[in-house]
Amino acid sequence: MLPLVLSAIALPVGIFLALVVAPVEAFQGEPYRILYIHVPSVVTAYVGFTVTFVASLLYLWRRALRYDRLAAASAEVGQIFLTVVLLTGPIWGRPVWGAWWTWDARLTTALILWFIFAGYLMLRAWAGPAGAAAAAVVAVIGFLDIPLIHWSAVLLRTLHPRPAVFRPDPAMPGTMLAILLFNMAAFMLTYLALLGVRLQQEARRARLLAREEAG
C-alpha cells in the first residue's frame, strides 16, 4: 500500500520538476524534457526484466510457484515501461532527429526486446500453469537482449546517442541529473506498487484454486 501512495505523490511531482523546474537544454531546446520520462522508463523496464530473469532461473531450479508468479508479474510491469520507452522515443526523435524511427542497432534491439516479452506474456496467457517452465526459458533467453541494447550505442554506429548518465562521468549538469534521479525513483516506486498489486492478486488466486481443489 505504501509504494502506491508514495508513487501517486512522486509521479506528478516528477512531471512538474521535468516540465517547469528543469532548465532548457542548450542544443535541443524544450523537446529534451521527454528525457525525464524516456530514461526512467527504460531503467525501470530493465529492472523489471532483471527481476523476471532471476525469478525465472529460481523457478527452473526450485520449481516453487512463488518464483513463477514473481517472474510473470515483473515482466507484465516491465513491458508497460518498455512500451512507454518505445512511445516516447519517436516523440523525442521527431523534433530532434527529424525522424520518428530509424533502424539503428539501439532502436532495433529495443524493439526486439518488446517482441520477446510480448511473446512471453502471450505464452503465459495461453498456456497457463503448464507453460510456466517454457515461459521461464523464454524470459532467461530474452533477458540476454538487454546487454545488447546497452552496448549497441557504445560499440556500434547509431543515431541514438551513447548513454549520458550510466557512465563514470555523467554528461549532464547537476540540476538535470537530480531531477532525472528523482524521476527514476518515482518510476521505480510505481514499479514496486504495481508489482505488489499483481503479486497479491496472483497469490490470492492460487489460494482460491488450492481451496477449490481441496473442497
Place this chain on the structure above:
Amino acid sequence: MRAARKLAAGLAVIAAAIAAVAYAGIRSAAVYYLTPTELAARPDLRTVQVRLAGTVVPGSVRSEDGRVVGFQISDGATRIEISYDGPLPDLFGGGRDVLVEGRLAGSTLEATRVMTTHPTEYKEAPRP
C-alpha cells in the same frame, strides 16, 4: 488441442516477426552509416542506397525560393555534394552534424531523408 494449436500459431507469428525485424535491423544496423571518405573508397556502393554521416559545411546550403535544395557535408577530409528538397529537421543548419540517406548520381548524393544528430552531452541553456 485447439489451445495448443492457437499457442503454436501465435508463437510462430511472434518468431517470424522477431526474425523479420532482426533481419531488417541487422542488415542496416551492422554498418549504420558511412563517412564521405569511406564512401569515396567504396566504388561498389555507387549505385545503392547509402546512409552518410557528416557535418554540414557552413555556407554551403543552397536555397531556391526560400527552400533548401542542396548542401555539402564533410568529415574533415572529404566533401560531398547533397541534393535534397524534402522536409528538414528543426536543428538543421550549417555546422550541424547530419545523417543523409540516398543514392549517388555522379558525384552528387540525391538524398531521400536528412536527419540531425546531437551531442550526448546535455548543457543548460543560458537564461534569456
